[in-house]
Amino acid sequence: EPEVTQTPSHQVTQMGQEVILRCVPISNHLYFYWYRQILGQKVEFLVSFYNNEISEKSEIFDDQFSVERPDGSNFTLKIRSTKLEDSAMYFCASSPTGGARAFFGQGTRLTVV
Amino acid sequence: AQKITQTQPGMFVQEKEAVTLDCTYDTSDPSYGLFWYKQPSSGEMIFLIYQGSYDQQNATEGRYSLNFQKARKSANLVISASQLGDSAMYFCAMREGMEGTGNQFYFGTGTSLTVIP
Numbered sequence: 001e002p003e004v005t006q007t008p009s010h011q012v013t014q015m016g017q018e019v020i021l022r023c024v025p026i027s028n029h030l031y032f033y034w035y036r037q038i039l040g041q042k043v044e045f046l047v048s049f050y051n052n053e054i055s056e057k058s059e060i061f062d063d064q065f066s067v068e069r070p071d072g073s074n075f076t077l078k079i080r081s082t083k084l085e086d087s088a089m090y091f092c093a094s095s096p097t098g099g100a101r102a103f104f105g106q107g108t109r110l111t112v113v
Numbered sequence: 114a115q116k117i118t119q120t121q122p123g124m125f126v127q128e129k130e131a132v133t134l135d136c137t138y139d140t141s142d143p144s145y146g147l148f149w150y151k152q153p154s155s156g157e158m159i160f161l162i163y164q165g166s167y168d169q170q171n172a173t174e175g176r177y178s179l180n181f182q183k184a185r186k187s188a189n190l191v192i193s194a195s196q197l198g199d200s201a202m203y204f205c206a207m208r209e210g211m212e213g214t215g216n217q218f219y220f221g222t223g224t225s226l227t228v229i230p
Binding site for chain 1: 148155156160206221222223
């Protein structure tokens with residue numbers, strides 16, 4: 001079965017640094033998402049992306065965050081000036097129709113020190 | 114109000130027995146989708162089952178079935194013949210609106226299932 005691929009699987013960064021989390025969605029999918037899960041807590045929506053623009057974003061997704069689909073295949077999440085509370089598992093997901101099923105990647109565990 | 118409520122933080126089940134994980138949802142949108150995901154200790158999110166709000170039949174996928182009670186706004190997951198590999202966190206989620214809207218998924222807080230040999 002095709003899968004969503006995320007890199008790196010684990011990233012450690014110093015507070016204040018910028019990080020880019022990368023995702024390769026499933027090739028014929030049209031909708032893309034980023035979610036995060038702080039350790040031991042529930043999965044929270046960050047942003048959805050369709051037709052090369054943000055379609056929805058949560059209050060968590062402030063100016064510190066940005067998303068891009070630079071080359072038609074990769075889908076990236078950039079976090080500027082990371083804070084300790086940004087430490088979490090970040091999941092990328094894609095969906096063919098924006099509905100019946102979202103395929104999640106294996107996640108990137110971000111640790112800010 | 115919470116969109117998705119999972120009231121069981123932890124559950125235990127004997128191997129080969131069936132177990133029901135509870136999920137209630139809150140929405141005023143007549144169109145929505147309900148999902149269950151499994152998250153093993155390795156961290157990935159694995160899709161298990163989907164139920165659309167207009168589906169007449171309860172969804173089934175192998176050993177997983179979704180007990181959809183629309184009037185009660187509940188979408189419980191039933192796992193039959195539990196296996197040791199079923200030990201994981203289980204998340205209920207909901208998407209409001211029709212398919213194709215790309216709307217976000219709302220997740221519950223999860224239920225940790227432990228299968229006892």
